[in-house]
Amino acid sequence: MQRSIVIILSFFILLLSNGCHAQTDADAAFVEKQSFTFENFTTLGGEVIPEVTVGWESYGELNAAKDNVILITHFFSGNSHAAGKYKADDVLPGYWDAIIGPGKAIDTNKYFVISSDTLVNAFPHDPTVITTGPASINPETGKPYGLDFPVVTIRDFVNVQHELLESLGITKLHAVVGASMGSLQALEWSIAYPDMVERMVSVIGAGAMDAWTIMALEHWARPIRHDPNWNNGDYYGGEAPLTGITSTLAMITQQAMHPVIMNLRAPKPEVLPEGALASVTNSMPVLDYLFANSATRAPLADGNHLLYLVRANQLFVAGHDNNLASGLAKVKAKTLFLPATNDLLLQPYLAKQVVTELEQQGKAPQYEEIEGVWGHLDGLFSISSKADTLKAFLED
Amino acid sequence: MQRSIVIILSFFILLLSNGCHAQTDADAAFVEKQSFTFENFTTLGGEVIPEVTVGWESYGELNAAKDNVILITHFFSGNSHAAGKYKADDVLPGYWDAIIGPGKAIDTNKYFVISSDTLVNAFPHDPTVITTGPASINPETGKPYGLDFPVVTIRDFVNVQHELLESLGITKLHAVVGASMGSLQALEWSIAYPDMVERMVSVIGAGAMDAWTIMALEHWARPIRHDPNWNNGDYYGGEAPLTGITSTLAMITQQAMHPVIMNLRAPKPEVLPEGALASVTNSMPVLDYLFANSATRAPLADGNHLLYLVRANQLFVAGHDNNLASGLAKVKAKTLFLPATNDLLLQPYLAKQVVTELEQQGKAPQYEEIEGVWGHLDGLFSISSKADTLKAFLED
Numbered sequence: 001m002q003r004s005i006v007i008i009l010s011f012f013i014l015l016l017s018n019g020c021h022a023q024t025d026a027d028a029a030f031v032e033k034q035s036f037t038f039e040n041f042t043t044l045g046g047e048v049i050p051e052v053t054v055g056w057e058s059y060g061e062l063n064a065a066k067d068n069v070i071l072i073t074h075f076f077s078g079n080s081h082a083a084g085k086y087k088a089d090d091v092l093p094g095y096w097d098a099i100i101g102p103g104k105a106i107d108t109n110k111y112f113v114i115s116s117d118t119l120v121n122a123f124p125h126d127p128t129v130i131t132t133g134p135a136s137i138n139p140e141t142g143k144p145y146g147l148d149f150p151v152v153t154i155r156d157f158v159n160v161q162h163e164l165l166e167s168l169g170i171t172k173l174h175a176v177v178g179a180s181m182g183s184l185q186a187l188e189w190s191i192a193y194p195d196m197v198e199r200m201v202s203v204i205g206a207g208a209m210d211a212w213t214i215m216a217l218e219h220w221a222r223p224i225r226h227d228p229n230w231n232n233g234d235y236y237g238g239e240a241p242l243t244g245i246t247s248t249l250a251m252i253t254q255q256a257m258h259p260v261i262m263n264l265r266a267p268k269p270e271v272l273p274e275g276a277l278a279s280v281t282n283s284m285p286v287l288d289y290l291f292a293n294s295a296t297r298a299p300l301a302d303g304n305h306l307l308y309l310v311r312a313n314q315l316f317v318a319g320h321d322n323n324l325a326s327g328l329a330k331v332k333a334k335t336l337f338l339p340a341t342n343d344l345l346l347q348p349y350l351a352k353q354v355v356t357e358l359e360q361q362g363k364a365p366q367y368e369e370i371e372g373v374w375g376h377l378d379g380l381f382s383i384s385s386k387a388d389t390l391k392a393f394l395e396d
Numbered sequence: 397m398q399r400s401i402v403i404i405l406s407f408f409i410l411l412l413s414n415g416c417h418a419q420t421d422a423d424a425a426f427v428e429k430q431s432f433t434f435e436n437f438t439t440l441g442g443e444v445i446p447e448v449t450v451g452w453e454s455y456g457e458l459n460a461a462k463d464n465v466i467l468i469t470h471f472f473s474g475n476s477h478a479a480g481k482y483k484a485d486d487v488l489p490g491y492w493d494a495i496i497g498p499g500k501a502i503d504t505n506k507y508f509v510i511s512s513d514t515l516v517n518a519f520p521h522d523p524t525v526i527t528t529g530p531a532s533i534n535p536e537t538g539k540p541y542g543l544d545f546p547v548v549t550i551r552d553f554v555n556v557q558h559e560l561l562e563s564l565g566i567t568k569l570h571a572v573v574g575a576s577m578g579s580l581q582a583l584e585w586s587i588a589y590p591d592m593v594e595r596m597v598s599v600i601g602a603g604a605m606d607a608w609t610i611m612a613l614e615h616w617a618r619p620i621r622h623d624p625n626w627n628n629g630d631y632y633g634g635e636a637p638l639t640g641i642t643s644t645l646a647m648i649t650q651q652a653m654h655p656v657i658m659n660l661r662a663p664k665p666e667v668l669p670e671g672a673l674a675s676v677t678n679s680m681p682v683l684d685y686l687f688a689n690s691a692t693r694a695p696l697a698d699g700n701h702l703l704y705l706v707r708a709n710q711l712f713v714a715g716h717d718n719n720l721a722s723g724l725a726k727v728k729a730k731t732l733f734l735p736a737t738n739d740l741l742l743q744p745y746l747a748k749q750v751v752t753e754l755e756q757q758g759k760a761p762q763y764e765e766i767e768g769v770w771g772h773l774d775g776l777f778s779i780s781s782k783a784d785t786l787k788a789f790l791e792d
Contacts, residue, residue, distance in 0.1 A: 045673045151673050211662035211682045212655035218683055219615070219650070222643040225677070226622040232677075247618040254615070259608035259743065266607035271713050277441045277547050280700075280707045281621070281628070286607045287614055304676075311676045317667050344740065347655065 031057050031084035031094070035130050036116070036164045044159075044320060047150030050139050054160055055130030056116035059083050059100055060108030062168070069170050070106055070394070071161065072096065072115040073178030073185035075380075076309060077122050077252060079129045080115040083108075086128070096179075098384045105387040106394065111174060116164055118157045118185075120149075120308035126300040134233065134304035146304060147233035154184045154316050158192050161185070175199035175394055176333075179379040180346060181309075184316050187331075187354070191319040194332040199394065203338045204370070204379030206346050207354030208317040208324045213346065216255070221310045223247035224303040233304050241303040242295075248306055249294035258342045258375030266290070318354070328357050335363070336393045338386055340370040340378035366393065427453050427480035427490070431526050432512070432560045440555075440716060443546030446535050450556055451526030452512035455479050455496055456504030458564070465566050466502055466790070467557065468492065468511040469574030469581035471776075472705060473518050473648060475525045476511040479504075482524070492575075494780045501783040502790065507570060512560055514553045514581075516545075516704035522696040530629065530700035542700060543629035550580045550712050554588050557581070571595035571790055572729075575775040576742060577705075580712050583750070586729040587715040595790060596729040600766070600775030602742050603750030604713040604720045609742065612651070617706045619643035620699040629700050637699040638691075644702055645690035654738045654771030662686070714750070724753050731759070732789045734782050736766040736774035762789065 037053040057080045062069065072082045075095075083100035085093045099105040100113055120133035134149040165173075176197055178186035183205025190200040206213070224230055227244030235241060254262065267285040275282040283291070319327020335358060339351035348369060358365040368389055372382035383390075433449040453476045458465065468478045471491075479496035481489045495501040496509055516529035530545040561569075572593055574582035579601025586596040602609070620626055623640030631637060650658065663681040671678040679687070715723020731754060735747035744765055754761040764785055768778035779786075 044668070147675065147677065151676055153668075153673075209665060210655060210659045211665060211685075212650065212653070212658040214665055214680070214682045215646070215650040215658070215662075215686050218686075219643070219647050221676075223618055223622055226619055226640060226643065228624045244622060247615070247622065250611070251615050254608065254611040257608070259606060259745065262608040262611070263606045266611075269605060269607060269610055269713065271718065272440070272549075272711060272716055276707065276711060277549075279543065280547055280617075280703045281543065284610070284710065286610045289607075290611050290614075307676045311672065314680065315668060315672060317665065320668055322667065349655065 030088075031059060031081075031086060033057055033080070033086070033128055033130065036167060038163050038167070041160065041163070043150050044153045044155045045151055049132065049150065052119070052132045052160055052163075053130060054117045054119065054132065054164065055128070056080055056114060056164060057082070057094075058115070059113040060111050062112040062170075066170050067172050068111050068174055069165070069172065070111045070113045070174050071165070071176040071189070072100070072113060073157070073161070073176060073182035073189070074115065074118060075178070075180035075182050076313070077249075078182070079121055079123065079126070080117045081128065082115045083113065095380055096383060099387055099390060105390040106177070107391075114165070116161050119152050119160055120305045120312065122302070122306055122309055123297075123300045124302045124305055131305075133302070133308060135236065135302040144236040146236065149304070149308065151311055151315075152308060153312050153320060154181075154188050155192060155320050157185050157312070158188045161189075162193060171196060173197050175201060177201040177203070178205070179203040179383075180205065180376065181313060184313070184318070187318045190333040190335070191327050191330045194330050197333040199336070200331070200333040201336045201338065201390065201393065202351060202354070203383065204340050204343055204346055204376055205337065206316070206350035207328065207357070209314055210350070213350070214314045216345070217310045217314050220248050220251055221307050223251070224306055227303070230303055233307075235303070240299070242298045245298040245301050245303050245306065246291060246294045249297055249301065250290050253294060254290060255345050256376040258344060258373055260342075260373040261375065261377075324353070325357055325361075328354065329361060331358065331363065334393070334396070335365040336389070337365060337367045338370055338379070338389070340372060340374070340376060340382070342372065342374070342378065343376045345376040426484075427455060427477075427482060429453055429476070429482070429524055429526065432563060434559050434563070437556065437559070439546050440549045440551045441547055445528065445546065448515070448528045448556055448559075449526060450513045450515065450528065450560065451524070452476055452510060452560060453478070453490075454511070455509040456507050458508040458566075462566050463568050463570065464507050465561070465569050466507045466509045467561070467569050467572040467585070468496070468509060469553070469557070469572060469578035469585070470511060470514060471574070471576035471578050472709070473645075474578070475517055475519065475522070476513045477524065478511045479509065491776055492779060495783055495786060501786040502573070503787075510561070512557050515548050515556055516701045516708065518698070518702055518705055519693075519696045520698045520701055527701075529698070529704055531632065531698040540632040542632065545700070545704065547707055547711075548704060549708050549716060550577075550584050551588060551716050553581050553708070554584045557585075558589060567592060569593050571597060573597040573599070574601070575599040575779075576601065576772065577709060580709070580714070583714045586731070587723050587726045590726050590728040593729040595732070596727070597732045597734065597786065597789065598747060598750070599734045599779065600736050600739055600742055600772055601733065602712070602746035603724065603753070605710055606746070609746070610710045612741070613706045613710050616644050616647055617703050619647070620702055623699070626699055629703075631699070636695070638694045641694040641697050641699050641702065642687060642690045645693055645697065646686050649690060650686060651741050652772040654740060654769055656738075656769040657771065657773075720749070721753055721757075724750065725757060727754065727759065730789070730792070731761040732785070733761060733763045734766055734775070734785070736768060736770070736772060736778070738768065738770070738774065739772045741772040
């Protein structure tokens with residue numbers, strides 16, 4: 001059993017009472033993580049990364065015309081494992097298995113679905129993740145890059161995926177679909193390569209980071225930067241900043257969930273728990289619940305990678321052009337926006353902002369909200385409620 | 397000019413375009429911070445604090461029967477300066493000056509309005525704050541308490557206020573009114589001293605901390621605890637954990653504001669700002685805006701006090717009894733709940749929970765939501781919109 005999958009997804013097993021959001025499908029074909037390497041990648045900031053390697057997975061078959069491709073772009077703490085299982089005894093399949101598979105909304109009987117790990121993936125020490133970032137070896141020094149790794153943007157994530165697709169001879173995307181940070185990539189795809197992208201689906205997404213969200217993201221960076229083990233990014237070979245990483249992962253987990261679901265799943269707060277009343281440094285059951293899971297996942301994450309991911313998101317304005325409008329002016333794809341009504345992280349106003357701008361440009365974006373009690377995570381766990389919308393959009 | 401007031405409130409001056417939320421009133425009587433000391437305070441946890449000193453202010457006159465008293469309890473980052481000015485050239489009056497004063501909703505021509513600084517106030521180094529907490533000198537050692545200071549609860553804040561009122565011969569409260577953490581104290585007052593409290597007003601409040609909010613509060617503590625200067629609470633005489641405190645204050649500021657208002661006030665995010673693209677450790681204008689203010693305020697705060705405040709809030713279940721229902725069963729006061737519709741910190745569901753329980757107990761709580769774009773801060777800056785409701789409630 002893949003250790004990483006167990007650890008990363010075990011949290012959600014705990015959370016899911018009925019398992020209906022992520023069904024075990026005994027018939028699912030096994031998927032395999034593959035690796036793609038290319039050289040001399042020039043970032044949007046003009047820096048050159050001598051060698052880039054990223055992992056990728058695919059579901060379904062590429063047809064002869066190579067025109068049945070759907071690209072899935074992953075979220076902040078995710079990776080390319082969007083569907084299927086690696087082995088029969090994997091506890092859970094990929095995160096969007098509910099909508100990706102034979103006969104499902106993203107029908108692998110029709111489409112060749114491909115997904116890749118981004119640059120600076122949050123969990124480079126997860127053995128199923130293949131990424132390039134500050135924790136990677138700099139071929140020029142033989143040591144991890146650390147903060148010498150160039151700042152990368154969502155556009156860079158897209159450009160790496162473009163290299164991957166090019167290597168497979170793919171020049172057309174039937175659709176690109178992504179949730180959260182994946183939605184930023186999906187939208188960016190439709191601007192960076194407008195003639196290549198026929199359909200774009202943004203789930204729990206945004207068109208540009210606003211001041212409030214840039215600030216919210218910064219709070220994810222601070223615990224890592226405050227951890228003495230972070231050592232200005234130079235900790236490889238020494239102690240990793242696990243305390244800071246744990247705090248960051250805990251914050252992401254809490255903020256991605258709406259109070260309704262968190263309060264259902266977490267222990268009920270006790271009245272005057274003895275330990276917590278004895279000292280401010282003592283924990284309480286509610287906090288143990290949150291932090292224990294984050295502490296378990298922390299060793300698979302990398303502190304610098306998390307900082308680079310935060311920065312990539314903070315720098316996002318679709319198109320990275322003069323402004324959001326000028327970026328969106330390049331979009332030729334049909335577009336569908338699916339924010340979650342109860343999302344507290346990327347609230348629906350962010351998707352509405354893009355829709356309004358596209359409409360003003362005479363385009364016809366589709367917009368529906370995902371209802372649910374998960375908050376931001378409705379983009380993962382309640383996605384089945386939009387299966388019909390998605391299916392119709394893809395077939396139209 | 398009081399330096400503290402300038403610093404703490406200058407942020408809001410920057411934010412307020414028209415000043416209508418916090419008018420300068422040339423006719424306002426000057427207020428004076430006073431000090432109250434008593435000995436051997438036993439906390440809810442059973443610890444004894446040899447000497448407690450807290451600051452207090454009052455507006456209006458105590459009548460001969462001493463039955464015209466309204467107590468105002470302050471919010472997390474606030475203090476007892478609820479109304480008026482200390483000096484003519486103060487930039488702003490107290491935080492609820494819009495509703496406290498002659499002829500205002502809380503009419504100082506009728507009522508004697510009193511407010512006190514809580515135990516473990518967040519800003520003990522603000523010269524206008526008088527509080528007792530970890531930064532205070534432990535008379536037994538002649539040194540600051542640090543983490544030897546006992547954990548205190550919202551009930552302890554209330555009990556200290558009770559001592560203050562008792563010292564003034566006050567045995568009846570026409571009303572107790574508080575916002576945010578002040579609302580917790582107001583509700584607790586109506587349970588701890590049910591025969592003393594005639595009316596209770598909870599603004600942007602809660603009846604008990606739920607798991608989600610306990611977690612959210614913990615994120616305010618972590619940056620301080622991760623700061624190496626925190627040194628397990630033992631930093632008095634050395635470097636204070638200002639980096640951690642700054643991060644905490646920035647997080648509170650961002651979370652207390654709804655995106656609409658934050659995005660109106662903060663600099664507009666730039667496309668690919670040069671510095672931020674050059675290094676993940678470089679700032680960006682949006683972040684400078686947030687953190688500069690927090691860094692300015694940090695030296696007035698105390699890291700340990702913030703941790704104690706977080707814990708007091710985390711431990712809150714009104715009544716600190718078996719459960720919320722058994723606590724609320726003791727309430728005899730008329731109650732009014734005014735959550736803010738767009739509050740992202742203490743969302744309206746928390747106030748509704750109390751209202752539902754009180755109704756089930758056959759009581760008749762009043763409930764109205766404050767509309768506005770400030771989010772949690774609507775409890776301060778949009779309170780005028782509920783002036784009539786408040787006035788009617790107090791006069792009924």
